Amino acid sequence: MIGSLSKARTLTRWLAVFLCCLLGCQPASDVSEEEHESHEHFPPHWPHTIFKASDRLNELISSSGSASPTDPTTPYQEFVDLVGWLPILAADSDLDRATFDRIDAACIEVQSKWQSSPTQDIQILTNDPKVRELNTWLADICRQEQDRIQKLFSNP
Numbered sequence: 645m646i647g648s649l650s651k652a653r654t655l656t657r658w659l660a661v662f663l664c665c666l667l668g669c670q671p672a673s674d675v676s677e678e679e680h681e682s683h684e685h686f687p688p689h690w691p692h693t694i695f696k697a698s699d700r701l702n703e704l705i706s707s708s709g710s711a712s713p714t715d716p717t718t719p720y721q722e723f724v725d726l727v728g729w730l731p732i733l734a735a736d737s738d739l740d741r742a743t744f745d746r747i748d749a750a751c752i753e754v755q756s757k758w759q760s761s762p763t764q765d766i767q768i769l770t771n772d773p774k775v776r777e778l779n780t781w782l783a784d785i786c787r788q789e790q791d792r793i794q795k796l797f798s799n800p
Contacts, residue, residue, distance in 0.1 A: 694786060697730055698779075700722075702779055720766045723770070727778075751778070754775055
């Protein structure tokens with residue numbers, strides 16, 4: 645009697661595991677791929693890579709804050725977001741630890757400066773010497789990294 649009860653429990657457990665696996669692997673037919681991707685919660689001005697962030701930061705500084713034609717975010721907010729995202733994007737790249745630390749420290753310094761004297765004027769932000777320095781060496785870092793990547797793929 646005890647042996648058959650143990651077999652029944654084991655069979656029930658395996659059946660439950662099988663059903664969970666089977667039901668858990670079914671695609672949701674009412675959710676499109678676009679809807680699924682929209683749940684990623686990335687704003688439209690999310691740059692995806694450190695290279696794109698560097699390019700957009702340079703555009704904002706060069707043009708003193710021209711808005712993106714496809715994004716309703718203000719140039720000020722986009723600029724602040726970009727500086728906040730740089731360490732995340734740097735960590736998600738192949739940059740070495742020392743370079744990441746340098747980017748992270750520079751962004752923290754720039755952000756703390758903004759917090760001590762908040763302004764909504766992007767021209768004041770983009771004319772800040774620390775911001776311009778960050779922009780210059782970030783562009784250099786990205787250029788060096790792109791050269792390094794290109795060399796990796798060009799040499800057999």
